[in-house]
Amino acid sequence: MIEFKNVSLVYPNGHQGLKNINLKINEGEFVVVVGLSGAGKSTLIRSINQLVKPTSGELYFDGEDTLKFNERQLRKMRTKIGMIFQNYNLVRRMSVLRNVLSGVLGRTSTLRSMLGLFRQEDIQLAMESLRRVGIEDKAYSRADQLSGGQQQRVSIARALTQKPKLILADEPVASLDPPTSHQVMKDLKRINREDKLTIIVNLHFIDMAMEYADRIIGMRAGEIVFDGPAEEVTEKTFEEIYGRPIKEDDLLGGADS
Numbered sequence: 052m053i054e055f056k057n058v059s060l061v062y063p064n065g066h067q068g069l070k071n072i073n074l075k076i077n078e079g080e081f082v083v084v085v086g087l088s089g090a091g092k093s094t095l096i097r098s099i100n101q102l103v104k105p106t107s108g109e110l111y112f113d114g115e116d117t118l119k120f121n122e123r124q125l126r127k128m129r130t131k132i133g134m135i136f137q138n139y140n141l142v143r144r145m146s147v148l149r150n151v152l153s154g155v156l157g158r159t160s161t162l163r164s165m166l167g168l169f170r171q172e173d174i175q176l177a178m179e180s181l182r183r184v185g186i187e188d189k190a191y192s193r194a195d196q197l198s199g200g201q202q203q204r205v206s207i208a209r210a211l212t213q214k215p216k217l218i219l220a221d222e223p224v225a226s227l228d229p230p231t232s233h234q235v236m237k238d239l240k241r242i243n244r245e246d247k248l249t250i251i252v253n254l255h256f257i258d259m260a261m262e263y264a265d266r267i268i269g270m271r272a273g274e275i276v277f278d279g280p281a282e283e284v285t286e287k288t289f290e291e292i293y294g295r296p297i298k299e300d301d302l303l304g305g306a307d308s
C-alpha cells in the first residue's frame with residue numbers, strides 16, 4: 052500500500068533527513084521504526100502524509116505517486132491517514148466527544164462542522180471508537196481533564212473515527228509512564244489485528260519495539276540500516292542500528308506480559 056522509491060529529503064537548511072529510501076509496506080502490517088534521536092524516524096513517517104515533503108524520488112500510496120499530488124489530492128489522501136502524536140494534539144478546552152468527532156471532518160461539510168451539526172451515524176461511530184479504547188465514560192469530559200494515557204486514547208479514537216486506511220503514530224508513548232505506554236501499544240496492536248489496519252509507529256525503546264512489532268525498521272542518519280521481522284531482531288541488531296552498545300536508557304521496562 053506504501054512504496055518509497057529512491058526517496059530523499061533535504062531540509063531547507065541543507066540537512067539530509069532521508070537518504071535514498073526504498074521501502075514497501077503492505078496492507079495490515081504493524082511496523083515499528085526505531086533509531087537514535089535524530090536518525091530520521093519522524094521524517095520517514097511524516098513524509099508519508101507529507102507533513103514534510105521529500106525532495107526527490109517517488110512515494111506511492113495505494114498505487115499513486117503522492118509527490119505529484121496537488122493540494123486537493125493531498126487533502127483527500129490525508130483523510131485516509133490517521134495521525135497520532137506524542138503530545139496528543141487535542142483541542143484541550145473541547146469535550147472528548149467533540150475532539151473525536153473532528154475525525155469525521157474530512158467527510159463533513161464546512162458549514163455542518165462549524166455549526167457542530169454531526170450526523171447521528173458519526174456520533175455513534177465516535178462513541179464506538181471511544182468504547183474500543185475503553186474511555187466512552189469520558190465522552191463529555193473536557194479533554195484537558197484527562198490523564199496523558201486517556202488523552203492519547205482520545206487521539207486514537209479520533210483517528211479511528213476517520214475510518215482510515217493507515218495510522219501513523221509518531222512516538223505515541225514518549226510522554227507516558229511504562230504501564231500506560233503498554234496499554235496504548237496494546238490498543239494499537241488490537242486495532243491492527245481486529246481491523247487489519249496498517250499501523251506504523253516510531254518508538255525509541257527497544258523492548259517495546261520487540262514486544263509489539265511484527266516488522267522492525269532500523270534507521271541511522273536518514274538511512275534504513277535494518278528491515279526485518281521482529282523475531283529476527285537481537286541485541287546485536289540494535290547495536291548495529293544505534294552504532295553503539297545498548298544502554299539501560301534504551302529500555303522502557305515495565306513489561307507486563
Ligand SMILES: Nc1ncnc2c1ncn2[C@@H]1O[C@H](COP(=O)(O)OP(=O)(O)OP(=O)(O)O)[C@@H](O)[C@H]1O
Nearest residue numbers: 062064066068086087088089090091092093094095
Ligand atoms: N525542519 C527541519 N529543518 C532542518 N533539519 C531538521 C528539520 N526537522 C528535522 N531535522 C533534522 O533531521 C534529522 C532527523 O530528524 P527526525 O525528527 O526525523 O529524527 P527522529 O529519528 O525522529 O528523532 P527524534 O526522536 O529526536 O525526533 C535530525 O538531525 C533533525 O535535526
